[in-house]
Amino acid sequence: xxxxxxxxxxxxxxxxxxxxxxxxxxxxxxxxxxxxxxxxxxxxxxxxxxxxxxxxxxxxxxxxxxxxxxxxxxxxxxxxxxxxxxxxxxxxxxxxxxxxxxxxxxxxxxxxxxxxxxxxxxxxxxxxxxxxxxxxxxxxxxxxxxxxxxxxxxxxxxxxxxxxxxxxxxxxxxxxxxxxxxxxxxxxxxxxxxxxxxxxxxxxxxxxxxxxxxxxxxxxxxxxxxxxxxxxxxxxxxxxxxxxxxxxxxxxxxxxxxxxxxxxxxxxxxxxxxxxxxxxxxxxxxxxxxxxxxxxxxxxxxxxxxxxxxxxxxxxxxxxxxxxxxxxxxxxxxxxxxxxxxxxxxxxxxxxxxxxxxxxxxxxxxxxxxxxxxxxxxxxxxxxxxxxxxxxxxxxxxxxxxxxxxxxxxxxxxxxxxxxxxxxxxxxxxxxxxxxxxxxxxxxxx
Ligand code: MG
Numbered sequence: 001x002x003x004x005x006x007x008x009x010x011x012x013x014x015x016x017x018x019x020x021x022x023x024x025x026x027x028x029x030x031x032x033x034x035x036x037x038x039x040x041x042x043x044x045x046x047x048x049x050x051x052x053x054x055x056x057x058x059x060x061x062x063x064x065x066x067x068x069x070x071x072x073x074x075x076x077x078x079x080x081x082x083x084x085x086x087x088x089x090x091x092x093x094x095x096x097x098x099x100x101x102x103x104x105x106x107x108x109x110x111x112x113x114x115x116x117x118x119x120x121x122x123x124x125x126x127x128x129x130x131x132x133x134x135x136x137x138x139x140x141x142x143x144x145x146x147x148x149x150x151x152x153x154x155x156x157x158x159x160x161x162x163x164x165x166x167x168x169x170x171x172x173x174x175x176x177x178x179x180x181x182x183x184x185x186x187x188x189x190x191x192x193x194x195x196x197x198x199x200x201x202x203x204x205x206x207x208x209x210x211x212x213x214x215x216x217x218x219x220x221x222x223x224x225x226x227x228x229x230x231x232x233x234x235x236x237x238x239x240x241x242x243x244x245x246x247x248x249x250x251x252x253x254x255x256x257x258x259x260x261x262x263x264x265x266x267x268x269x270x271x272x273x274x275x276x277x278x279x280x281x282x283x284x285x286x287x288x289x290x291x292x293x294x295x296x297x298x299x300x301x302x303x304x305x306x307x308x309x310x311x312x313x314x315x316x317x318x319x320x321x322x323x324x325x326x327x328x329x330x331x332x333x334x335x336x337x338x339x340x341x342x343x344x345x346x347x348x349x350x351x352x353x354x355x356x357x358x359x360x361x362x363x364x365x366x367x368x369x370x371x372x373x374x375x376x377x378x379x380x381x382x383x384x385x386x387x388x389x390x391x392x393x394x395x396x397x398x399x400x401x402x403x404x405x406x407x408x409x410x411x412x413x414x415x416x417x418x419x420x421x422x423x424x425x426x427x428x429x430x431x432x433x434x435x436x437x438x439x440x441x442x443x444x445x446x
Contacts, residue, residue, distance in 0.1 A: 002122050003118065003122070004118055004121035004122050004125055005125060006028070006121075006125055006128070007118075007121040007124075007125070008415060008416050011093070011095075011105045011106055011107030011108070011115075012024075012028060012105055012106045012107075013096050013099060013103055013104075013105040014103065014104070014105070015102055015103055015104075016050040016053065016054070016102075016104055020054075020103075020104060020105070020106075022053065022054070022057045025054050025057045025058055025061070025106060026057050026058070026060070026061045027061070027128050027131070027133075028058075028061075028106055028124070028128055029057065029058035029059075029060070029061025029062050029092070029106075030061040030062075030064060030065055030127075030128075030133040030134075031124045031125070031127040031128040031133065032062070032090075032092055032106075032108050032124055033061060033062040033063075033064070033065030033066075033067050033133075033134065034065050034127050034132065034133050034134040035108075035120065035123055035124045035127055036067070036090040036108075036111075037065075037134065038067055038089055038090050038111065039066075039067060039068060040067060040068045040069075040070055040087075040089045041062050041067045041068070041069060041070070041089065041090055041091060041092060042069075042070045042071075042072050042080060042083050042084055042087070042089055042090070042091040042092075042109075042147075042150075043055065043058065043059060043062070043069055043070065043071055043072065043080075043091065043092045043093075043094070044071070044072045044073060044074065044075040044077075044079065044080035044083075044091070044093055044094070044150070045074060045075075045093070045094035045095065045182075046074065046076075046077075046093075046094070046095040046096075046181055046182035046241055046242045047074055047180060047181055047182055047184065047205040047206065047207050047241075048094075048095070048096065048101060048103075048104050048207045048241075049101070049207035049208065050104045050207075051074075051094050051095075051104065051207065054094045054104055054106070055071070055094055058092055058094065058106065059071070059144060062092070062142060063141055063142035063143070063144065064133070064135060064136060064141065064142075065133060065134040065135070065136060065142070066134060066136030066140045066141060066142055067142045068142045068143050068144070068145060069142060069143075069144050069145065070089070070145050070146075070147050071144065071145070071146045071147070072146075072147055072150035072151070073146075073148065073150060073151055074182055074185075074205060075150060075151060075154065075182060075186070076154075076182045076183050076186055076239075076242055076243035076244065076336075076337060076338065077093050077095055077097070077107065077182070077242040077243065077244045077334075077335075078154070078243070078244050078332065078334050078335065078336035078337065078338065078339065079150065079151065079154040079182075079186060079243075079338075080093050080109060080150070081093075081109055081113040081114070081115075081332060081334045081336075082113060082153065082154045082157055082331075082332050083147075083150045083153060083154065084109045084110070084111060084112075084113045085111075085112055085113025085332050086113075086153065086157075088111050088112075089111055090108070090109060090110055090111045091108070091109035092106060092107070092108055092109065093106070093107040093108075093109060093242070094106060095107060095182070095241065095242040096241065097214075097240055097241055097242045097244065098214045098215040098216070098240035098241050098242075098245070099214065099241070100209070100213065100214065101207060101208050101209040101214070108120070108121075108124065112312075112333070113332050113333065113334060114305065114308050114309065114312070114333050114334055115304070115305040115308065115334065116305070117305060117309060151185070151186065154186065154338075155186055155189060155190050155193070155338075157331065158190055158331065158336075158338050158339050158342050159190060159193060159194065159342070161328070161330060161331045161339065161342065162342045162343065162345070162346040163346055163349065163350065164193075164194060166346075166349045166350065167194045167195070167196075167345050167346060167349040168194055168195035169195075169349075170195075170348065170349040170352075171195055171196070171197060172194075172196045172197070172234045172235060172345060172348060172349065173196070173197045173232060173233045173234045173235075174191055174196045174197065174198055174199070174233060174234065174235050174236075174237060174345075175198075175199045175200075175201065175224060175227045175228060175233045175235075175236045175237070175249075176188055176191060176198065176199070176200050176201065176203070176224075176236075176237040176238070176341075177200075177201040177202055177211075177212070177216075177221060177223065177224040177236075177237070177238040177239075178200065178201070178202055178203045178238075178239055178243070179202050179209060179211060179212050179213075179214055179216070179220075179238065179239060179240070179241065180202050180204060180205060180206035180207075180208075180209050180210060180211050180212075181205075181209070181214060181239060181240065181241040181242065181243060182241065182242045182243050183239045183243035183337060183338060184202075184203045184204060184205050185203075186243070186338055187237070187239060187243065187337070187338050187341060188200040188203050190338055190341070190342065191341075191345075194342075194345060196345070199227065199233070201223055201224055201227070209241070211223075214240055214241040215240055216238040216239060216240050216245060216246075216247040216324060218255040221236075221238050221247075221249070221255065224236050224238055224249060225249055225253050225255065226253070228249045228250070228251070228252070228253040229252070229253030231251065231252070233251060234251055234348060234354070234355070235248060235249070235250075235251070235344065235345070235348060235355060236248060236249030236250075236253075237249075237341050237344075239337040239338075240324075240337070243337035243338060244304075244325055244334065244335040244336060244337055245258075245323060245324040245325045245335060245337050245340075246324050246326070246337040246338070246340035246341050246344075247261065247324040248261050248344060248355065250354070250355040250356045250359070251354045251355055251356060252356060254356070256355070256359065257322070257367075258321065258322045258323045258324040258325075259282060259283035259285060259286070259322040259365070259367065260283075260285065260359060260362050261324065261326075261340075261344070262278070262282070262286060262320045262321075262322065262326060263283065263285040263286045263288075263289045263362045263363075264344075264347070264358055264359060264361075264362050265318070265326060265340070265343050265344060265347065266286060266289055266290065266293075266295075266318055266320075267289045267292070267293060267361065267362070268347045268350070268351070268358075269317070269318050269328075269343065270290070270293050270295040270317060270318060271293070271294075271295070271317075272293065272294035272295070273294065273295070273296075274293075274295040274296070274316070274317045274318070275295065275296050275297075275298060275311075275314050275315060275316040275317065276290050276295050276296070276297050276298070276316060276317070276318055276319060277297075277298045277299075277300060277307050277310045277311045277314065277316045277319035277327075278297065278298075278299060278300070278307065278319055278320060278321070279299065279300050279301060279302040279303070279306070279307060279321055279322075279398065280299045280300065280301065280302065280395065280397040280398050280401055280410060281302050281321075281322060281398070281410050281412075281423055282299075282321065282322050283322065283365050283367060283425060284363070284365055284407075284408075284425060284427075285362055285363045285364075285365050288363050289362065289363075298310060298314055298316070299395075299397055300397065300398075301397060301398040302321075302398050302412065303415075304321060304325055304327070304334070304335045307319045307320065307321065307327060308327055308333045308334055308335075309333075311327060311329050311333055312333050315329075316329055317329050317330065320335065320340075321335070322367070324337075324340070325340075326339070326340040326343065328340075328343060363427065364427070365425050365426065365427050365432075366425065366426060366427075366428070366429040366432045366433075367423060367424065367425040367432065368423070368424045368425075368432045368433055368435075368436040369421070369422070369423050370421075370422050370436055370440055371414070371419045371420060371421045371422065372419065372420050372422065372440055372443045372444055373418065373419055373420075374413055374414075374418045374419055374420050375443075375446050376446060378413040378420075381413075381420065381443070381446065382399075382400055384446065385400055385402070385411065385439075385442070386400070388442065389402050392404065398410070398412055399411050399412025399413065399421075400412070402439070404431070404435050405431075406426050406427070406428055406431045407424065407425050407426030407427070407428070407431050407432055407435055408424070408425055408426075408435075409422060409423065409424040409425075409435045409436065409438075409439050410422070410423045410424075411439060411443070420443055422436055422439050422440055422443070424436035424439070
């Protein structure tokens with residue numbers, strides 16, 4: 001199958017006026033409008049400075065194809081996705097997710113609320129390359145509308161997806177860092193509506209992300225972690241720039257790996273016979289949890305849209321990735337930071353235990369993640385790995401997953417950079433480190 005060239009794993013990304021120009025944005029807007037061929041297209045943006053500029057150009061491009069633009073405001077990406085799903089119209093999100101503030105991007109949403117798949121991306125790129133844009137007659141040109149209800153629709157749907165009464169009675173103490181991003185209003189408001197005692201950090205829209213880097217990694221969450229270390233809160237929460245991801249800090253100020261929070265939420269959400277979907281890069285902790293609960297785990301290639309599509313096909317109840325992106329099928333089939341937050345609150349209220357106590361029930365695997373420069377074509381590297389390690393059990397769902405006695409290593413080329421990613425996991429930290437070093441050495445010596 002032909003691979004999209006402009007669309008990466010999560011839409012088109014770039015630096016405004018350098019690689020992501022208004023000319024490119026206009027062409028892509030026209031191509032998306034032409035491809036969807038829908039009477040209406042919903043559009044939202046995150047808080048980045050260049051968001052206004054790209055909104056205007058994409059809006060105009062879409063209207064030129066004959067579609068009305070429905071602007072839904074500054075919203076988390078899953079907020080726009082929910083609006084698209086409910087109204088059965090496609091959408092466009094202006095965001096660069098967790099990238100630094102100088103970046104921006106364009107992401108297309110199908111009318112079921114999921115991110116478009118690679119096949120659709122290729123079609124949009126073909127329209128763009130051929131400039132085969134639909135050009136509406138003067139009286140069929142689209143109009144511009146603002147729908148201020150999108151934000152409440154999204155927040156209320158999350159509150160309706162959990163046991164809000166029990167959470168409200170629990171009066172949980174929560175600190176949240178929205179990192180100046182798209183969730184600056186939604187997540188703190190949902191927490192307030194759930195009767196939580198809330199301390200919000202960086203809950204002001206600031207397109208320079210002055211407070212912290214947008215990716216919710218421990219080194220970027222120093223302030224939140226220090227607040228959690230006071231011992232005065234039950235839960236710490238942080239989102240990335242467009243709030244499709246959510247990570248947690250426990251009541252003692254410990255950062256919780258995305259794999260562990262995913263396993264914890266899955267454990268407390270699934271029933272016997274349920275289906276769970278996750279990429280092949282996820283921790284075995286999830287597999288153990290599913291086995292314990294009698295749920296079936298399906299592994300896919302890496303990438304949230306791929307997980308979401310597999311969830312729809314297999315009627316899965318929950319899925320997600322190790323980076324804090326959880327997809328809750330009962331609400332919608334996309335990664336959703338605020339929904340993930342609500343599921344954790346639901347769990348705390350139900351179990352009446354601390355986060356660290358709850359995590360004791362999750363197997364404590366270690367995953368080592370490294371990367372090396374890619375020196376040859378991936379197909380050649382793959383052949384060499386298969387030859388060298390032909391005694392090992394292998395899996396080819398994505399890249400190559402090599403099993404050693406006490407764990408596994410996933411080796412796959414990056415979709416966006418000329419590097420090879422190497423993830424090694426074992427229940428024993430030393431083994432994980434040793435496996436990772438073994439394959440890194442092999443790849444470096446090619
Ligand atoms: Mg994101």
